[in-house]
Amino acid sequence: MASTRVAPVQTISLPKLELCGALLLAELLHTFKKSLNITHDTYLWCDLTITLSWINNPPVKGNQFVQHRVGKIHTLTLKESWHHIPGKLNPAEWATRGLPLPETTS
Numbered sequence: 001m002a003s004t005r006v007a008p009v010q011t012i013s014l015p016k017l018e019l020c021g022a023l024l025l026a027e028l029l030h031t032f033k034k035s036l037n038i039t040h041d042t043y044l045w046c047d048l049t050i051t052l053s054w055i056n057n058p059p060v061k062g063n064q065f066v067q068h069r070v071g072k073i074h075t076l077t078l079k080e081s082w083h084h085i086p087g088k089l090n091p092a093e094w095a096t097r098g099l100p101l102p103e104t105t106s
Contacts, residue, residue, distance in 0.1 A: 012065075014048070015048055015050045015051050015054075016065060016066070018046065018047075018048045018051040019051050019054060019055075019066065019069050019070070020069065022044075022046060022051060022055060022069075022073060022082075023069045023072055023073055025044060026044070026072070026073045026076040026077045027072075027076060029042060029044070029076070029077065030076040030077070041081070042077075042081055043081060043083060044077060044081050044082045044083065045082075045083055045084070045085040045090070046082060046083070046084060046085070047084070047085050047086065047087045047090045047092075047093065049084060052082060052083075052084050054066055054070050055070060055073055055074075055079065055082050056079050056082060059071050059074075
């Protein structure tokens, strides 16, 4: 995946970057489920509560960036599929924290 798919060239806030990642996840999940004929429930996790709040509510009027991405996420996934995971429990965050190898394998 090209990095511009996740983060546009201009500087944006961390919650908006997380929203871009959530949209990418929704697009990939939709493609995989369609290609593999998967019909069972899926669970999607997000560690930023503001991003999760955007996803679990109607698109914010006046903020076109958020509105567009949340609208697409809503067409690709169910709001009930999205859940919060604390950052300390999120395996995707482990690499950014520089944890020693023994802690990541247990």
